Amino acid sequence: MENLRLLFAAPPLSLQLLLDGILIGAIFALAAYGMALVWGVMGIINVAQGELVMLGGYAAYFLYRAGIHPLLGVPVAAVLLFFLGWGLYRSVVFRVVDKDLFISILATYGLSILIQQLANAIFGADVRTAESGFGTLVLLGGAVTIAEIKLISFVAALLAGAALITFLKRSRMGQAIRATAQNARAARVMGIDTDRVYAWTFALNAAICGASGALVAMTWIVNPYLGLPYTVRSFMIVIIAGLGNIVGVLAAALGLGVAENLAGFILGAEYQAAFVFGLLVVILVWRRFWLARERRYLA
Amino acid sequence: MKLPAARALAAPAAILVLGLFAPALAPAYRSQMAFLWVMIVFALTWDLLGGQMGYNSFGNVLFFGIGMYACVVVQRDFHLGYYSALFVGMAAGAVLAVAVGALIGSGLLGLRGHYFAIGTLGIGIAAGELAGGWDFVGGGGGLVPPMYPGAVGGRETFFYYLTFAIAVITFPVLRWLYSGRFGLAINAIRDDEDKAEAMGLRTTRYKTTAWCVSAFFLGLLGGAVGNLIGFVDPREVAFASSTYGVWMVLMAILGGKGTLWGPVLGAAIFHVTQELFWKYLLGWQRVALGLLIVVIVVFFPRGILGWAREKWPERFGHGVDEAASEGGG
Numbered sequence: 001m002e003n004l005r006l007l008f009a010a011p012p013l014s015l016q017l018l019l020d021g022i023l024i025g026a027i028f029a030l031a032a033y034g035m036a037l038v039w040g041v042m043g044i045i046n047v048a049q050g051e052l053v054m055l056g057g058y059a060a061y062f063l064y065r066a067g068i069h070p071l072l073g074v075p076v077a078a079v080l081l082f083f084l085g086w087g088l089y090r091s092v093v094f095r096v097v098d099k100d101l102f103i104s105i106l107a108t109y110g111l112s113i114l115i116q117q118l119a120n121a122i123f124g125a126d127v128r129t130a131e132s133g134f135g136t137l138v139l140l141g142g143a144v145t146i147a148e149i150k151l152i153s154f155v156a157a158l159l160a161g162a163a164l165i166t167f168l169k170r171s172r173m174g175q176a177i178r179a180t181a182q183n184a185r186a187a188r189v190m191g192i193d194t195d196r197v198y199a200w201t202f203a204l205n206a207a208i209c210g211a212s213g214a215l216v217a218m219t220w221i222v223n224p225y226l227g228l229p230y231t232v233r234s235f236m237i238v239i240i241a242g243l244g245n246i247v248g249v250l251a252a253a254l255g256l257g258v259a260e261n262l263a264g265f266i267l268g269a270e271y272q273a274a275f276v277f278g279l280l281v282v283i284l285v286w287r288r289f290w291l292a293r294e295r296r297y298l299a
Numbered sequence: 300m301k302l303p304a305a306r307a308l309a310a311p312a313a314i315l316v317l318g319l320f321a322p323a324l325a326p327a328y329r330s331q332m333a334f335l336w337v338m339i340v341f342a343l344t345w346d347l348l349g350g351q352m353g354y355n356s357f358g359n360v361l362f363f364g365i366g367m368y369a370c371v372v373v374q375r376d377f378h379l380g381y382y383s384a385l386f387v388g389m390a391a392g393a394v395l396a397v398a399v400g401a402l403i404g405s406g407l408l409g410l411r412g413h414y415f416a417i418g419t420l421g422i423g424i425a426a427g428e429l430a431g432g433w434d435f436v437g438g439g440g441g442l443v444p445p446m447y448p449g450a451v452g453g454r455e456t457f458f459y460y461l462t463f464a465i466a467v468i469t470f471p472v473l474r475w476l477y478s479g480r481f482g483l484a485i486n487a488i489r490d491d492e493d494k495a496e497a498m499g500l501r502t503t504r505y506k507t508t509a510w511c512v513s514a515f516f517l518g519l520l521g522g523a524v525g526n527l528i529g530f531v532d533p534r535e536v537a538f539a540s541s542t543y544g545v546w547m548v549l550m551a552i553l554g555g556k557g558t559l560w561g562p563v564l565g566a567a568i569f570h571v572t573q574e575l576f577w578k579y580l581l582g583w584q585r586v587a588l589g590l591l592i593v594v595i596v597v598f599f600p601r602g603i604l605g606w607a608r609e610k611w612p613e614r615f616g617h618g619v620d621e622a623a624s625e626g627g628g
Contacts, residue, residue, distance in 0.1 A: 045413055095597045101413045102355045106548060107596045109357075109420075113541055114589030121586055228424065228541075235417055270439075274428035280421035284414055285406040292409070 003266050012143035017261045023150040025257025026157035027219070029250050030212035031230055032237035033161060034205035037168075040243040041181040041201045042097055047108040048088075049234050050227030051115040052206050056081050056213025057130075057222030058123055064130035070218040071132065074156060077214035078207040085206025089199045097198060112227060119224035130217045153215040160211045164204065165246060173200055181244070229273060232280050239287060310560075311470075318463050322456050329455035331574055333527055336459075336466040338570045340520050341543060342550035342562030343469055344513040349548060350556030351477065352509050353489030354408065358419030360544035361426050362514040364537035365399055366392030366521025368430065371442045371531050381448045389522035396518025397511045404507040411492070420540065427538030441532040444525055458527040465523060469516050474559055476512065485509055489557075545592060546573075553595050555604030564603055 007014050031053050038046050059077035064070050092111060096104040134148035168174035180187045180197045188194050216222060237256060241248030259279070264272040318336075322329050341363075348354045370388030377384060403422070410418050431439045447454035476482055484505045487495040496502045525531045535542075546569065554565025572591065576584040601609070608615045 045417070092593060092597060099600065102416060103596060103600050105413055105416050106355075106545075106552070107593060109545065110589060110592030110596055113545065114586065114593060116541075117585040117589050121583060232417075232421060232424075239414075268432070270432040271428070274425050274432065277421045277425035277428060281407070281418055281425065284410055284418040284421075288406075288409045288414075 003268075007266070010143075014262075016144045017265055018258055019144065019146060020150070021258030021261035022254050023146070023154045023257070024219075024261065025254035026154045026161075026250075027212050027215050028230075028233050028237060028257055029253030030157050030161055030215075031209050032234040032241075032253055033164070033246070033249050034208040034212075035231075035234040036238045036241070036243050036245075036249060037177075037208075038201060038205045039238065041177055042093075042198050043101070044093065044097065044104045044108065045101070045235070046202075046205065047105055047231055048112040048115060048227070049205075049209060050230030050232075051112045051119075052081060052085070052209035053213040053216060053230045054119060054222060054224065054227045055084065055115065056210030057217035057226075058119065058128070058213075059210060060214035060217040061128045061130045061222060064217075069132070070130040070214065071152070071156070073130065073218075074160070074211050074214040078160070078211040081210025081213075082203045082207035084210075085203035086199055088206070089202040093202055094195065094198065112231070116224050116227055123224060125224060127221045127223045128217070129221045130214075132218050147219070149219055153219045157212065157215055160208060161246075161250075164208055167204070173197070177201055177204075229276050232276055236280050236283055240283065315467065318467070322459050326452075329459045330527065331570075333455070333459040333462045335567065335570045336462040337520060337524055337527075338546070338550060338566040339466050339563050340462075340469050340516055341547040342554065342566040343466075343473055344516050345547040346551040346556055346558075346562040347473060347476075347485075347509055347513050350551055350558070350562070351482065351489065352485040352506065353492075354506065354510075355416045355548070356419040357416055357540065357544055357548065358421075358423035359513060359517060359547060360423045360538055360540055361419075362396040362400060362517035363521045363524070363543065364423075364426060364430065364533075364539075365396045366518030367525035367531055367537045368392075368436050368442070368521075369395045369518070370522025371444045371525050372436060374445050374526075375442065381445060384445075385522065385526065389519050392522045393515050393518035396514040396521070400511045400514035401507060404510045405503070408503065408506045408510060420544075423538055423540040423544050427534045427540065430533035430538060436533075437531070439533065441530055441536070442525075443530050447526075458523060461523045462520070462527065465516065465520050470563070472512075472516075477559060481505065481508070549592055549595060552600065552602055555602030555606070555608070558602075558604045558608075561602055561604040568603075 007017075031049055034052075035046060035049050038044055056077045059080050060070050060073035063073040063076055068076070088111065092107065093104075096107045132149045132152075134152065137146045137148055137151070138144075139146065168177060176187070176192045176197050177200060179190070179192060180194050180201075184194055187197070213222070216226075233253075233256060237249055237252040240252040260272065260276060263275040267275060321332055325332070341359075345356065345359055348356050348359070366389070369392035370385070373388035373391050374384045377387065379387060407415070407418055407422065430436055436442060447457065449457065484495070484500055484502075487498075487500060488502055488505060492502055521537070525537070528536055531537050538544075550565040550569045551562045552565065553569055554563065555561030573584075573588065576587045580587050599606075
């Protein structure tokens, strides 16, 4: 609690935490938007979401090692992950699309463990980062500092999200995806190849996670085990915002980023993961009581 | 089951005899065999919720970890003899697990379907992270239970029989629960919870009871396993969501969830496979296990007994008539 007093003693510190939180939040929003897309269109909760983020991070890291600037690595990671997502759909995910929801959760959880262990066996358990070589902005006479890379990845995350939304709004495939989300059966009757739509949806989700992962690798670190917290964050953001609510996803993601940063500071970094998972449980239980109250009101 | 009593008892009796003499037959494999009983209890207690009640939990490992920590803390802080500390610790673990189950059950068991699955996943991992930061229970380094005082090699035999005893108690208790009103009630909850509630069933009470029964056996087991393994790590041993937490689900599904013998069968097959992976795929065994999870879930979601019941319904006590073709699936 010592740190809590420190917060009140030094207001610029809370501004610092707030800014850092908002800048992380945009990256969370990308993965969460992908999860909402897959959930809404295919009816699958993809537990391997965080592992796709992790793989995007490794893609950016290896491109950086090969001499490509991490910022250029972001679109490349997205393209690589697009094809990986396509492959995952064609090999595994298509078999669980119309199954019971629990089976799809368990199958993607299995995928998540598989990818995590493969990454551990191939890349090793070491923590990696892709150095971007940007400096640090100093504000308010040194009281608040912002790494430029955080600012850049915030903008890049918003751009990537905007690109995906434009694709969904404008392109023919985007229209087909939205039609399938509204009513898969009707879409099939109207001649849309829903299997292809699902493959595109899953691949687009993987691509957006890949971009988000590349930004993570550039701003923070990657290691094989960072997946599950990203999945849980995405899930939380989606259940707070609801499916198909872009503004809500962004707002919830920024809020989560701030909350997590504050909690990490006040409780100590070793409890940050516990905070994320604990918050998930609290939100789920709160949501249930809220829904129950709403039902009583209607009755 | 309309089998004659003698035939129905043949399989449990054979397993009981085999289990009693197994350490003498294969002394080199005592700890692996002890883990077989551990796996069977895992699968059975998971199936009580997931298979029979339709609440697919990823967080049952929470109770296992609580039991493990409670037992080792009692062994550390109460100056009793080795055996009395162990048994008092296991009892304390079971009681604490049930208490926690009852406390969080009212909030968590109101979640349905996938919200319950993800919520329980979160609570299992959160518990591991909390234990990893709490210095009283050793923080990230975990705890080490006291040394076994008996002769060298006696430890494996002792813990073999301890886990065997827990499994031997768990199975008939669950069987007795399933055979009565309680079994019918939780099956009704699985089939249609709203309808069950509308029929006047106190669903929350039944759900919490089932959750607590599961917690009791897992809490009891946790203490024994902590001592069997010889150290308690918060994330890898006690609250091991990505190993034990998933395996219990997988074993029940592999054998056939919602059946009495399915989890036992699934646990046996899974455990043997896992040991073979350890022996022949060292370094890649976790990758192989991940692949195994995906393959089982994607290609074999009905499980062995589910498949057998579909193929030979008459052996499972269904006459081959309309009732079987409607209800047998």
